[in-house]
Amino acid sequence: MTEASFNLQGQKILIVDDLVEARSALKSMLSVLGADDVYTATDGREAVEHIMEHDFDLVLSDYNLGKAKDGQQILEEARYTSRLRATASFVMITGENAVDRVMGALEYDPDAYVTKPFTLSILRERLYRLSILKTILLPMNRAVDQGQIDWAIEIADQIRIEHPRLLLPVSRLQGKLCLKQERYEDALEAYTRVLESRPASWARLGQAVCFHFLGDTDQAVSLIRATLLDHPLYVQCHDWLAKILIGQGKSEEAQQELEAAVRISPRAVLRQLELGQLALSNESYTVAQDAFEQAMRLARYSCYKSSVTYQQFVEAAQHNLDAEQTKENRLLCNKALRALDEMKQEFSGNMGVVFDATIAESRTYKAVEDDNKARGSADKAEGVLARIKEPTGEQQLTMTEVYIDTGQSEKAANMVQVMKDQGVANKLLQRLGSIEERLSNINAREKSAELNEKGVAHYERGELKEAIAAFDQATRFEEAGISVLLNAIQAKVSYIENEQLDVGQLKDCYRLLRRVGNVGHFDERHDRYKRLKETCERLRRSAGL
Structure with missing residues (x-):
């Protein structure tokens, strides 16, 4: 077959373009080339529906399809769902000049690409060359479609021998297949064979990946860094360097590599997710927030x-929120709440997801110290949980934690008891123990606060002995706050000054002062703390201690 006789008759073809003139023009060109079974799609959604329903031999998709799915996402989905056979061809048509978009289109490996504007002769030449290559690779690609990867690797060896001019494309495919089968020595041989014939950055990266899996991490890193010196925009080098650095426990360096990759090609969803997750674990919350967004x-x-992506974005945002009424804080809070609203809407049929979103909403309000709205969202989450037929232990524990966060400790205690009656999975026991400890501390604080109020009442009536007795009970709790400790010191100092010099009570004052520690100048209790400390010093000198 010559280029002049090249014919598309009998092939099932899909054209994807949002512009009717472009679809019509491309369909006319394909008709001239003999195409007689052509489908068209106006957007990504319709394209994916066609791909799910039909086995296409050739897909020609424009990259820019408006606001919804773009050509890259169509290719992603076709690969992800295995609906695009290895024997089929995907051609990306792009008029984009921006580096990030071109890189994005190429890193998901379309079989070819055509840049607008193009003529019939350019299209014929590009499709003809692709057809010749696909015909030669047909036995190997058929084996891939049948899941017989090892057989496909053997066929690749035969093709390479019979068609030495195809050393690069065949070795590239063979290397990928060997990596997939964990045949790292064979993959290394394929990449090395290419590099012995000519320089190729993808082959050097392939070698590095093989060395990594074979245990020679230093050699892998050295090769990748050398490749980046020659090709600083080679985004997959940054990806693999990040993976290797994570394996070495160098998570912050790995994050820098992923940030570099995202700057080069920001439109890859999985890379943004990987960066967000790594930044979140590194407590780089602003980077994580931007990546998840x-x-x-x-x-x-x-x-x-x-x-999960919505939840992770909101989790990162919550770390960047505080109670300050700044414009930036309000905007971020609203952005997080809008994301949760969208999450509820997009996954409205899944009560578990709606529950997670409502819990995150309560925690977002808590982050900005809007306690009323936080409790309101907690009450909504309680209603959603009641609609879930068999809530999981994780969901019940999460609800319990939010009860505590929103000042509903009685409901939290009741939920804990319900879970204990039902039986708690071993993997949740540690978390349940932490919740019970929080409830115990809350009970202690509440009891301490109750005794403090009792002591204050006695003190105001001049009943110093009774006040000291109440404060002594209140301060026995480790959870007693600074105000309670200062009240206890005040009662003892008043007793010593007005009743009698009691060395035991004075020693108690110093013990309590040590528990208070240092009260900062900006703390409203600082002046009182300072005054009581000076009084204790005066009484100590008077007692000759």
Whole structure:
């Protein structure tokens, strides 16, 4: 077959473009090339529906399809769902000049790409060359489609021998297949063979990946860094360097590599997610927040859309929120709440997700110290949980934690008892123990506060002995706050000054002062603390101690 006789007759073809003129023009060109079974799609959603229903031989998709799915996301979804056979071809058509978009389109490996504007002769030449390559690779790709990967690797060896001019494309595919099968020595041989014939950055990266899996991490890192010196925009080098650094426990360095990768190609959903998760674990909350926000936006119309991404974005945002009434704080809080509203809407049929979103809403309000709204959202979460037929132990524990956070310790205690009656899974026992400890501390604080109020009442009536007795009971709790401790010192000092010099009570004052520690100048209790401390010093000197 010559280029002049190249014909698309009998092939099932899909054209994806949001512009009717572009679809019509491309369909006319394909008709001239003999195409007689052509489908068209106006957007990504319709394209994916067609791909799910039909086995296409050729997909030609424009990259920029408006606000929803773009060409890259169509390719992602086709690969992710295995609906695009290895024997089929995906051609990306792009008029984009921005580096990030071109890189994004290429890193998911379309079989070819065509840059607008193009003529019939350019299209014919590109499709003809692709057809020749696909015909030669057909036996190998058929084996891949049948799941016989080792057989495909053997066929690749035969093709390489019979067609030495195809050393690069065949070795590249063979290397990927060997890596997939964990045949690292064979993959290394394929990449080395290429590099012995000519320089190729992808082959050097392939070598590095093989060395990594074979245990020679230093050699892998050295090769990747050398490749980046020659090709600083080679985004997969940053990806693999990050993976290796994570394995070495160098998470902050790994984050820097992923940040570099995202700057080069910011439209890859999985990379944004990986950066967000790593930054979150590194407590780099602003980086995590930005990465998850991008991931939410990019995944909105893709197969990677997940409620977890929304939750992770809000979790990162919560770390950046505080009670300050600044414009930035209000904007971030509103952005987090809008994300949760979208999460509820997008996954409204899943009560578990709605519950998670409502819990996150309560915690967001708590982060900005809006206690009334935090409790309101907690009450809504309680209602959602009641609608879940068989709530999990994790959901019940989460509800219990939010009860505590919103000052509903009695409800928390009741939920703990319900869980104990039902039986708690071993993996949840530690978390349950932490909750019970929190409840115990709350009870202690409440009891201490109750005794403090009793002591204050006695003190105000001049009943110093009774006041001291109440404060002594209140301060026995480790959870007693600074104000309670200062009240106890005040009662003892008043007793010593007005009744009698009691060395035991004075020693108690110093013990309590040690528990108070230092009260900062900006603390409203500082002056009182200072005055009581000076009084104790005066009484100590008077007692000759």
